[in-house]
Amino acid sequence: EFIGNNIPPYAILSHTWGSKDDEVSFQDIKNNVGKRKLGYQKIRFCGKQAKDDNLAFIWVDTCCIDKTSSAELSEAINSMFQWYQNAKICYAYLSDVSNEISGDESQSVQRQKSALQQSKWFTRGWTLQELLAPASVEFFSKDWERLGNKQYLKQTIHEITKVPLEVLEGAPVSRYSVEERFSWASNRQTARVEDESYCLLGIFDIHMPLIYGEGKEKALKRLQKEVKESQGETAANLSHNIKANNPARDASLSKILRWLAAPDPSVNYQKAFKQRQQDTGLWFLESELYTNWRVDDASSIWLYGIPGCGKTILSSTVLQDILQHCDIKLGQVAAYFYFDFNDVKKQHADLMLRSLVCQLLQQSVEIPTGLDTLSS
Structure with a gap:
C-alpha cells in the first residue's frame, strides 16, 4: 500500500x-x-x-x-x-x-x-x-x-x-x-x-x-x-459584507421603499408554505422540465389549472427551492408576486411591478441613481 x-x-x-x-x-x-x-x-x-x-x-x-x-x-x-x-x-x-x-x-x-x-x-x-x-x-x-x-x-x-x-x-x-x-x-x-x-x-x-x-x-x-455550508457561506458572507456598513445606501433604500408603497407577497408565500404537506411537489422539482428551466437562460414555465387545484401550494415548493438556490449562488436573486383576489393591493399589474422592484432593490449592492432621483 x-x-x-x-x-x-x-x-x-x-x-x-x-x-x-x-x-x-x-x-x-x-x-x-x-x-x-x-x-x-x-x-x-x-x-x-x-x-x-x-x-x-x-x-x-x-x-x-x-x-x-x-x-x-x-x-x-x-x-x-x-x-x-x-x-x-x-x-x-x-x-x-x-x-x-x-x-x-x-x-x-x-x-x-x-x-x-x-x-x-x-x-x-x-x-x-x-x-x-x-x-x-x-x-x-x-x-x-x-x-x-x-x-x-x-x-x-x-x-x-x-x-x-x-x-x-x-x-x-x-x-x-x-x-x-x-x-x-x-x-x-x-x-x-x-x-x-x-x-x-x-x-x-x-x-x-x-x-x-x-x-x-x-x-x-x-x-x-x-x-x-461549504460553498454557500462564502457567497452569503461576501454579499453581506458588501451591503453592510453603508448608511447612505440604507437611507436611500428606505426612502424608495416608502415611495413605492408596494404590497408584501411574503405573506402569501408563508401562508401557502404552512399549508403544504411534507414533500409536496418534489415530483415537480425532480422533473426534467423544471431542472432545465433552472439552468437555461431566459426560459419560462407556465403552470395552469382550475381554481383550487393546488397551484398556490405547488408554487410555495418551487419558491422555497429558488430562494435556497439564491442563498447559495452569489450574484443571483429571486423576486416573486402573488395575485390575490382577497387583497385589493394584489390585483393590479402596476402593484406587482412595484413589489418586484422593491425586492430586487433590497438585494442589490447599489441603488440605481434614476430611482433615487424619482423618489426625491
Missing part, C-alpha cells in the same frame, strides 16, 4: 459493474480465487493496457476496496474523485459497445455516436466523476478495442451528458454552479439509492459520513446541507 507522496504513477479503471457474483472482490484477490470470475477479464485487460502504457500499477474499485470494512468504504468513497484525478490515465470500459465501430475509417461518425449514446456507462452515477476527474480518459469497446480518448470524443460526450466542453477539456468543475453540476447527474442511476448523493461528493469537493439505509431523501438533504 502506498500513502501520501510515495504513490507511484498508476492507471485506473472505470466500468459498469456486472452481478455481484461476477465481480472480483478484495477477498477474492486475498484468497487467490478471483481468476475464476468473469470480472477478472477487466482486471487482466487493465493490467495489460497499463503495461503497454509503461505503468506498473493499476487500481480497480471492485477489488481494491475492502467493502466489508465500513471505515475503509467510507474513506474510499470520500476520496474517489481525488484518486481518479491523480491517475495517470483512466481506462473506460464500455461493456455494451461493439468493436465493429472502432478502427474502421469507413464507418460514419453518426454510427459511433449512436452506439455511445446507448451505452449504460453514460447512465450510471459513479461514472460521472470518473469522466470528469481524470485528465486523460481512454474509451474501450467490449472487445477491448480503443474507441478514442476524452478529447477526441468530447463533442459526442458533451451531447450525451450535457457536460460543458470546457469541463471535458480540463476546466475545474468548481467554475460551474451547484445547480449545473447537479443537472449533469440528474438522469443517472445507482444500485443503492443513497449513492445518488454519495457519488457527487467529489464533484462538490466535500466529505461526509456514509449512512446506508438512510434513504434517498435524507442522503440528498445531507448533501445539500454540506454543499450549502
